[in-house]
Amino acid sequence: MELQKAFAEINLKALSHNLNVVSKRTRNSRILAVIKANAYGHGAVKVAEHLIRKGVSNLGVAYTNEAITLREAGITTPILVFFDRDNIDACLEYNLTPTVFDLETARKLSAGAYRINKQIPVHIKVDTGMGRIGFDIRKAFEAVTAISSMKNIKLEGLMSHFSEADLKDKEFVNLQLTIFRSLAEKLKHHKISFKYLHMANSAAVLTMPDAHLNMVRPGIMLYGYGGCNIDKLKPVMSLKSSIVFLKKVPAGTPISYNRTFVTKRKSTIATIPVGYADGYNRKLSNHGEVLINGIRVPVTGRVCMDTTMIDVTDVPGVNYKSEVVIMGRQGREQITADDIAEKTGTIPYEVLTSVGQRIKRIYR
Template sequence: MKTFLKRAWTEIHLDRLKDNFTELKKLTDETHTQVACVVKANAYGHDDENIVPFLEGLGAKFFLVSNIKEAEKVRRCGSGSEILILGHTPAEYAAELAENDIIQAAVSEEYARELSEEAVKCGVKVKIHLAIDTGMGRIGVCVYDDDSCRRAAEQAERVSRLEGVILDGVFTHYASADSYAEDDEKYTEMQTELFFKTCGYIKEKGVNLRHTHCLNSAGGAFHYDSRSTLVRYGIMLYGLKPDVSLDMPCELKPVMDLKAAVSYVKQLKAGSYVSYGRIFRADHDITAATIPIGYADGYARNLSGKAHVIINGRKAPIIGRVCMDQLMADVTGIPDVKEGTTVTLIGTDGNETITADDLAGMYGTIGYEVICGISKRIPRVIYKGDEISDVVEYY
């Protein structure tokens, strides 16, 4: 069996990923829409070098990343699938994009021209997807009424004639598809209408697009539209909700657990203080366990005095401030806690569960940030079933 430093680690369960992928495919009419897997940010912290080949083995053929370095890494994984960069790539990388057969998001006609000019210099052609801003306010050609949709189509037509690029598709991104609020649902409907109106005008210009896509995770789950040729599943693929308030149309299983091992157990008298700033003072004798994980590992300092961990099937409150590399928990009354005892910070032990969304809610963020924030000091222990298939240590 592969060994690893049992200080703190994540467990990445590929069987859960398989189940999630299968469930998401059931939400999709694959005669019209292809399931695309978002693997940016090291597959949301899950280790892209393991996640990408596994998903390909399940039939995934389209991946999305944030930048060219991520795209090249996915390609080096042996991936023969399509790869789309959603973020910025300077035009000077045109040759690298073409050589690796990577599709680049184009944020504007001006950027497409810059990329085309550089590609022509290098004797290559770069595939692009032109971004249409229907209301996210982030990137893309802005559309907000019929006239602006027509102007966007004119820009797309001009881009399609550029010598150094191939206009392979257009896309937009929803701003509030993860909300049940009536005004948010109307906003999503408005974005959809503007996008496909623009696509229609592009088609009238004689431009044939292979891909027109608008669906993110929440879009695929709650606003599915068969006119979208791709559904870009990200957070749901890894078993988390786009928003914790949502009732999901399918069962999702969190792929990542976060664990550590107790490093020290001590008895503290009433009146003893714990950690920096002395914000915790024991009002009675307690047993405290030191756990070697902290905010440098991605376990947020804002969880100080708020979160629990699970030890031997029972929840134990964090006491005092979370330190850079360690935290302390009150394990009074929990039997058999000793050096080496496994601690669950995200996951299930016995009848107790702590989710990334639980932690996120304690300090005003989202589950995405929690799992993406687990640092590379933490090994990724990859499980297939009950067996360890790989251990990824970045240090």
């Protein structure tokens, strides 16, 4: 029984296509697929399983609990945890690879691994200009040297993150890359080397071949976005719904909270069962569009928590069976996460990751 009032259709073929785009561009680098935040809203377990079937050998998540969910689903692939600290026992128990960005955590990891007679692989994060997480580049050499002497730690990766690889002007990111490379060189000179060196997010995969090093960390491009859509990436997620209420109203009828929309003519107004609690941003009030029968239909009045009203007066044959496409393609029309992001003053990342938990993900 189809209980869901709205659902996200996840197109696994599109996911494979986008992975192929990454592979073709990064032939000499290993791909670490970024599936944090529930695979950017697409469903981490299913996305991980599919990517692994297609040959991905490394995964990346933000937090330890995300990695545990994957392990508990039976995924044994190496998982790099980007932003956590102090979850030493969980890292060891679940065979996770922590990103290390402070000496205290490194010491605790080494001690924990020693207790169970293990060596724990880690990736060390250095801050080359992102200003978020990582050893200060001025102290990075000493820090890495100190960690390299910790017996139960295996230095597997050295990593950093670009702050603006999506911009045309590459001056700053090239500087970041140079700084990173010279640290890696200096460490190598002192006999400290890493299996993987990595910096490249999607934008760098697409536009900075020099930054691919021997591992890349694409996220958004796997899901079909990435600003510079030069490789014809395919959006993986579509959001679909139906009509829960349909009414004919005279001119002068106010619609939704605060009466910000009043019908100017005899109108047919539909209510769709998706609201801001499902990730349909309230900024789309009187501003958004959805697709019905291949026609663009405007949002009327304020988006509510669970529902949104749309003006379907100009859609011939609209009825309770009509499919409503909130994001995706219908006929010749398409609404992308980029389009929604532009209307709501954000980025496609936020549009995708905001899709609520009530929305069932269906994999095709």
